[in-house]
Amino acid sequence: VSAAISLAKKRTKIVIRNLPSNLTSELFMATIPEDTMNHVDFWYFHPGKTSEKYPSDSLVYLHFISEEKAKEFGNLYNGHAFITSKGKEQRACVDVAPYQKVPKKKKVDTK
Amino acid sequence: PEKQTREKEKQQTPLQQYICKLLYQDLNKNTVKIVLKQLRKVKWEEDNEQFILKSLLKLHKGKFNNIHLVASLISGLSPYHELLCIKVVDLLFESVRNQLEINDFKLQQKQISNLKFLGELYNYCVIESHLIFSCLYMLITYGQPNMIPPELASQGGQLIPEPQANSTDQSTDSFRIRLVCTLLDTCGQYFDRGTSKRKLDRFLLYFQRYILSKSHLSTDVEFAISDLLEVLRPHLKRITTYQAACEAVMKMEEEEGEAERQQEKNQVQN
Structure with missing residues (x-):
């Protein structure tokens, strides 16, 4: 399962899954070690949905400068526990992102 | 009897309504260039971007035969909005994976269109x-x-220990x-x-x-x-x-x- 899926060669972009759906990016930042962001050159937070019918988890994608740092972070953060609003425990799950691309430069759309 | 509560209607800004109209109604093989141009003209701010991202991923709202057009839109947007395209692919893959985990009968059609979309993204050289x-x-x-x-x-095994397998298959x-x-x-x-x-x-x-x-x-x-x-x-x-x-x-x-x-x-x- 999990990391086994990714056929990508370099594995510096990781995804954190299974985060509570009502998490915000500020709250997430508070849960990671302070110096993590020094090794991250690109990241984004995708909020989940709290709908009753089809809830979805929040996601965070992080791109590290080196594979070692990514590994280090993965080992540290995998299984990080959150308590949801219903009082249940929800454990974060770190994985290699299947799609490793990150944006390069910015072009301004003149249209 | 209990009063039946009506479901709240979604509040959408005119711009959001317009984007929905473009993507789910107007899009066909003759209009794809126009739709692309209109999308590029949208003021590209945080909120709008998030909305366009969500709308693009809601493939089941449009026609199944239009999926390749959505893929071509993505490929047309990619030189200007690289981040959007990366997010689309990331989240699409995540959605495929998520539905493998849940394996909900009701979501099967959605899953089929997800995979069709992934294939079309390859055909349009996005991935x-x-x-x-x-x-x-x-x-x-x-x-x-x-x-x-x-x-x-x-x-x-190298990067991260594997979580337990949950057998939904x-x-x-x-x-x-x-x-x-x-x-x-x-x-x-x-x-x-x-x-x-x-x-x-x-x-x-x-x-x-x-x-x-x-x-x-x-x-x-x-x-x-x-x-x-x-x-x-x-x-x-x-x-x-x-x-x-x-x-x-x-x-x-x-x-x-x-x-x-x-x-x-x-x-x-x-």
């Missing part, structure tokens, strides 16, 4: 072939650690076969030479083993498979027993291991 193969292997191995090919298994459930067929129907015809041809041949062995591991296949799935193979590899002889398929896979894995060792030896000698 590369290795992502398609990642997805294919995920479809036939997710939740079954013992089915994973060796090169993936060795990769997986029963031996009577043939939906994943349908998903593989959908994806390969969409973009399989381009894997006909070079490395991608070899990769596909290799995958087809694993796929046959997966098919044979199912206890029963309904006729329509069986037809979907034979239609697919007839297009992709008309001369392929289907393996008929699970035993034979396992042996074929093992033989290939051994040969690959041998070749790898040979390569390492050569490198040491040089």
Whole structure:
């Protein structure tokens, strides 16, 4: 399962899954070690949905400068526990992102 | 009797309504250029971007036959909004994976269109072939650690320990076969030479083993498979027993291991 899926060669972009759906990016930042962001050159937070019918988890994608740092972070953060609003425990799950691309430069759309 | 509460109507700004209209109603093969232009003219702010991202991923709201047009929109937007395209692919893959975990009957049609979309993104050169193969292997191995090919298994252990497998894939459930067929129907015809041809041949062995591991296949799935193979590899002889398929896979894995060792030896000698 999990990391086994990714056929990508370099594995510096990781995804954190299974985060509570009502998490915000500020709250997430508070849960990671302070110096993590020094090794991250690109990241984004995708909020989940709290709908009753089809809830979805929040996601965070992080791109590290080196594979070692990514590994280090993965080992540290995998299984990080959150308590949801219903009082249940929800454990974060770190994985290699299947799609490793990150944006390069910015072009301004003149249209 | 209790008062029935009416569902709240979604509040959308005119711009959001316009984007929805563009994507779900106006889009067809004659208007795709206009829609692309209109989307590029949108003021690209945080909120709008998030909304466009969400709307693009809600494929089930549009027509199934329009999915390739959405893929072409993405490819047209990619030079200007690289981040958007990366997010689309990331979240699409995540959604495929999430639905493999839940395996909810109600979401099956959505999942089919997800895979169709992924295939079309390959056809429009937004993603590369290795992502398609990642997805294919995920479809036939997710939740079954013992089915994973060796090169993936060795990769997986390194970075992160694997979470427990939750088996949502029963031996009577043939939906994943349908998903593989959908994806390969969409973009399989381009894997006909070079490395991608070899990769596909290799995958087809694993796929046959997966098919044979199912206890029963309904006729329509069986037809979907034979239609697919007839297009992709008309001369392929289907393996008929699970035993034979396992042996074929093992033989290939051994040969690959041998070749790898040979390569390492050569490198040491040089």
